[in-house]
Amino acid sequence: MKASKAKTAGISVVAVALILALALFVLFFTGQNNPPLFGGPVSVVDALGRTVEINLPVNRVIITGKSAFPVTSVAYMFPEAASVLYGLDQRTASVPLFRLVDPNIEAKTVSDDIGAGSDSPNVEELAKLKPDVVLFKTSVKLQVAESLEALGIKAVYVDLENLDSYRRDVKLMGRIFGNEAKANSILSYYEEKYGYVLAKTSSLPQSQRPRTLLLFYSTKGGTISFNAPGAGWLQTSMIDAAGGYPLSKELGGTGWNTVSFEQIAAWNPEIIFLVTYSQNPTPSQVRDNILSDPMWRNLAAVKEGRVYAVPDDAHLIAIGSWDAPNSRWILGQLWMAKKIQPGLFADLDLVKEVKQFYMEIYGLSAAQADEILQQITGDL
Numbered sequence: 001m002k003a004s005k006a007k008t009a010g011i012s013v014v015a016v017a018l019i020l021a022l023a024l025f026v027l028f029f030t031g032q033n034n035p036p037l038f039g040g041p042v043s044v045v046d047a048l049g050r051t052v053e054i055n056l057p058v059n060r061v062i063i064t065g066k067s068a069f070p071v072t073s074v075a076y077m078f079p080e081a082a083s084v085l086y087g088l089d090q091r092t093a094s095v096p097l098f099r100l101v102d103p104n105i106e107a108k109t110v111s112d113d114i115g116a117g118s119d120s121p122n123v124e125e126l127a128k129l130k131p132d133v134v135l136f137k138t139s140v141k142l143q144v145a146e147s148l149e150a151l152g153i154k155a156v157y158v159d160l161e162n163l164d165s166y167r168r169d170v171k172l173m174g175r176i177f178g179n180e181a182k183a184n185s186i187l188s189y190y191e192e193k194y195g196y197v198l199a200k201t202s203s204l205p206q207s208q209r210p211r212t213l214l215l216f217y218s219t220k221g222g223t224i225s226f227n228a229p230g231a232g233w234l235q236t237s238m239i240d241a242a243g244g245y246p247l248s249k250e251l252g253g254t255g256w257n258t259v260s261f262e263q264i265a266a267w268n269p270e271i272i273f274l275v276t277y278s279q280n281p282t283p284s285q286v287r288d289n290i291l292s293d294p295m296w297r298n299l300a301a302v303k304e305g306r307v308y309a310v311p312d313d314a315h316l317i318a319i320g321s322w323d324a325p326n327s328r329w330i331l332g333q334l335w336m337a338k339k340i341q342p343g344l345f346a347d348l349d350l351v352k353e354v355k356q357f358y359m360e361i362y363g364l365s366a367a368q369a370d371e372i373l374q375q376i377t378g379d380l
Contacts, residue, residue: 040055041053041054042175044156044172044175047165047169048138048157050156052154053154054154054156056178057178058084058133058176059084061081061086061132061133061134062087062114062126062134064087064121065121065139066139067137068116068117069319069326070137070326072098073097073327076097076098076101076362077186077327077362078174078182079182081101081177082101082104084177085102085108087110087114087131090109090112092116093108093109094316095320096313096314096371100362100368100372101362110129118140123147123148123151127148133154133156134148134153134154134155135155135156135173135176136156137160138158158173162233163194163237166325170186170187171184174186189360193334194241194330197333200243200344204243209245210244211244211270211300212242212244212245212247212271212340213247213269213273214228214248214272214273214274214310215227215228215259215272216228216229216275216276217281218276219278226259226261228257229251229257230255230256231249232253233254233255234325234329236249238323242333242337242340244336244340270300270301270306271307271339273308273339274308274309275309275323277321282309282315283310283377287309287379306339308339310378310379311379312377313328327361328357331357334353351380354369354373354380355370
């Protein structure tokens, strides 16, 4: 009998230890404690390191200010967003993907008086909309958030400009929308696809990595310029992960760096990816111009016909461009891998992956996913 009790006690100790270990694993994976089951206060640490206490559930969330588009694209990955997002600008509401995810999006648009696209949105106009939370990208000035919070309105910053901040910010939004399970599901999907690429490319020596350059063709202010991302930006890390040598790794920091044709020629890229974030001209039009321009003909990428227009599913600034830090960068990662290392990714059915993304991440039907597929421009 004593032996039996001792054995039972031993099993109980093991069981308790396993339960504690599992609980610690779940806590580590989510990164933060779960929010209250039936609502209440929850704390988040935003991209600026600010601790913000938010009462759940939130009923009205506004995303606005400079470079808000990637924030909106991530927010709409959460089913709850369609019920609580408000204060969208007309351009955002015109994006085909968002219109499918949120059929009532037109009723949520407001005038540009709130300062959509500005680094200093109008605090008074925002306050009139009575949001529970306002989400800003880090390009919005901190004093805007401070002014809102003086009025009792919570403001939270996200960044999304590199892999680490993307993981952090998706988890943060999961807490705000009260759906950490969806946040973990999103991150599992991204890490599975990213891991699939890295498994094939991470051991490649530099001699097998084509010199690759992503160029942003701009006509801002009536001046034509070519710009490359800094070493710390997402586009640079995407090229590296895809099995290329990112020439932009040689440029400092984050942000766009204007590069001369002389610099481009000195680099002599073997692959060029093009974006314009515009319909005038489109990346495809710039690609055609480069391929037919005698000045560019001696570049290795032009000689080999490896100049590509980055796919885009929105055709409006960078909202749908697959290189930008919106939700579709993971599709851009797969696309770059297939373009840079076609032999390693011969088994990759990109159209199938794209359709799966829209259905799994955004909850679209097969017919709706096909509708978005039909609208994608660039060299898919």
